[in-house]
Amino acid sequence: MYKISSYQLFVITFIFQLGTTVIFGFGAAADRDAWLAQLLSMCLGLLVILLYTTLMRMNPGLTLVQWFPAQFGRWIGVPIAFLYPLLFLYHVGRILGDVRDMVSTTILFNTPYLVIEGVFIIIIAYCAFGGIEIIGRLGEIIFPLVLLMFCIQVILLFSSGVMHINNLRPVLKDGWAPIWKVAFPGGMTQPFAESIVLSMFWTDTKHPEKVMKVTVLATIFSGLMIAFWDIQCISVFGGLFSHFLYPLYTLLGMISIGNFIENLQIFGVLYFFSTAFLKSTLTILSASKGFQQLTGMKNYRVLTIPASVIALILGMTMSKNISEHIYLHFLKIVLPYVWIPLLLVVPAILLIVTWFRQKVFKK
Template sequence: MQQLSRVQFIMVSIWVFLGTGFLTLPFTIGQFTVRDAWIVPLLFVPQGLIVAGVITLFRRTFPGQSLVQGCHTAFGPFRGKIPSLWFLIMTLVVECFVLREVGLFLTATILPSTPEYVVDMVFMIPVGYAVYQGVEVIGRMGETITPIGMGITLLMSLLSMQYADLSHYHPVLADGWTPVLRGSVVVWMYAWLLMFVLQLGGAVQRVGKDLLMVVLIITLGGFIAEPTITMILGPSAAYTLYPILEVVRTIRIADFLERLDTFYVIGIIAGIFLQCSLIHYAFATGVGQWIGLRNYRPVVWSGAALVWAGSIFFIRDEAMFLDYVRYVGWGYLTLTGIGIPSLAVVVHRWHRRRKA
């Protein structure tokens, strides 16, 4: 069985959150608060600790097992198919939304004349190939891409500081905590994307301390991005679909170096590739375990075709995508992330006590 090193696990897990998070979170948080958006990443720390706690508890209760396998162990081979099926449905829905966001972003930035369904189809080909090769390939990609992506993000933030205006911060909390808390609900939804690492099963050995590292790195990334957006764009951030992209577009060095947004687009696509690959791996392995296959590979390409079709037919347009992120998705992902693993843990431990 292929294994992920601790470094690979951390780097891949970061992009499960930040892949589409870099695109949608700044805008959706800006719909609730702009001036105090810098506080929202700090609230991710307790949220991330809750998610990490649930994942760690499940892993300790079902060592070496994936979420689907753990459900079948806790509830039995027949009844366990019900909660695991719900997890697979939510995995499919999330991957469809991630893939659709890729199409929306690329057609809005660099491929305006290309149909979205063509962009989505082309994007799923390398995703399917990476998943077919195994989780170790995804881990190696994360090990390569993450340092470059983080370095570019930090460099872009520093270069944009020449346009910073600290007055956009004031007055702090003039509208109270309600807008900040409403913005943090969206971050709470994205935090539960980390539950897909449960499907890695025996591919990772220890996750507790590594997930704490993931939470801290994501918090640091948000604490760099949100203040930068606020200082550069100010109130206009609430009306910009891709605020970080607009920040990067403001950078001009002398009279010859500009259009650095090209590097940002490349970095975002690489990050979403890792995010989509891990989610698709979770979906393919989960379906394989659910129907009793010895190997998940027969599911990879048929699952990719299903995700591609779902991204086109489930999500009509950008407005529907953003409405799901702001108002609906957090409920479904919270129910799935807390409910299924926690219920499996409780039932399994109850059965063990009865037998003892």
Template structure:
């Protein structure tokens, strides 16, 4: 493992920015239509349940990353294969987020710039930061979370005073009943982004105060969940549910409508810069998790020697995973529904059950030996 220590503040900053990711820009939870905000809150509740699964596993193995304790639970060979599965999922998710960011930039500001050029430069910068170490990424997050919050406050204020917002567009409440928001919450919202936070199980061994993980993780889930719910509500109130459903980046569209006194307008840069920050840290965490997983599984000396090769794979995948952006979104929708249910919920839950049963038998054995 890398010889580094991450503070609680740095962990909170990285987790918070990670959780916003692309969810703050896309039509997050819009499958629930006007009740998208409610579906996000339900998903946030499910995210808290997922957290306790990850947290209990961390309590059993506080000094080992996910790829390490999966081998302790399932055995050397089966555990190695499952660990590799997690590494591949981290690489895949890094590539998806790179594609999302590149597409936003090409469609909004750099329309004549090749997508490959944007993705290449973006990943190279991330590789450089990760080459310097996880502590550098943590300190960077401490600075940029302040900038991100200032951008968010500014953007929200301008949209609210633009005159385009009508919260009556959120009515009627539960137009399609409870079933729709609950279905969207536990099929889509739960695993993106709350389930994706499993990537942080690769970073937790670096914490300088591991006892505070519980409070930090829970506070991130609640704060980011409430913020995402508010953003979904504001987008619907500003654009209407039909426009949000059809739009790829509704937040960009909502802030693009702002025109105050024919002077304050063309504020797309706020959304682009917000996504630059959030996706930068999200890709960094996924890429770091993948690299450290490879180091752990293949017993390498350090992570620096494989950063560029894995970064090259991420760039290649981001360009070839889909021929168009709608196809890219559709593919991600199916992946979230099927593949991630296994790696975010079923495998961790099975690991926890196995560990709890083993520890139960160990305690019984100890008590019997004490009696005899």
């Protein structure tokens, strides 16, 4: 079986956590303090990452869906474990909805939704069928491209003279309350707690003992990068930052050097497509692998196409527009009733049970 290197794990974790956060921005509710909200979210997210990687160390050789039967028993653990592949399919559907809304409102205005999402999911299914080996190599390609685009973006923005550090002031105008509201629970779950998807692949690494260190470093790197994106947006737009649906896309439109280098929104599209694509592929593969392990099937590949079709149907039907997609489904339903229980509460309970079984009951 192919094993991914520590470097490949680092790059896919980094790109996964950027995900759709790249184009949507982060922490608009905190206004000019969005970058502080991101840093706080990263710190809370690191605690969640430590929770997941600790569970991995306490259940050596097992993936996420195998942790629960191992600790809770078959009758309780298997039904709980099945919730995670289902959650992953739903999450891919949400990413497809993000892609649909972004593309249809920025570059392909009259393109049918089915065409946008259909083409995207076909590419995802093809890469997921190739397995973690293909995804690891894709990560190695996408990672330097993302860094290169980021560096070019920073240089061009500074050269355009549109960034004004004074726009970051006043810092903590409304205190820590709005920052904390952004960071907990939304900021720590998206994108950091979502990294539970990657626990399906930690057993496929060449050096499992390095998973915790590599994942923590990737989390810090992605968190700092998102915070710096917020700083750029706020330094250009000031308080208007919170009113943009796609702040990074709008930010790149501000680049203007000598009436020659202008309107580089295509960078924003490339950011979004590359990170959303890798994140979706990893999540589809995690769902397929999870169902395969829970049902005892020999190969996950036969599940890739059905999983992709279900994700496409979800992406087409879960919401009619961007407002319903984000403000109704995500903030009112998914975050409090799905993500918090499955990404925070259940893993915390699992850690306690595992600790008691291995330390207390064993004695």
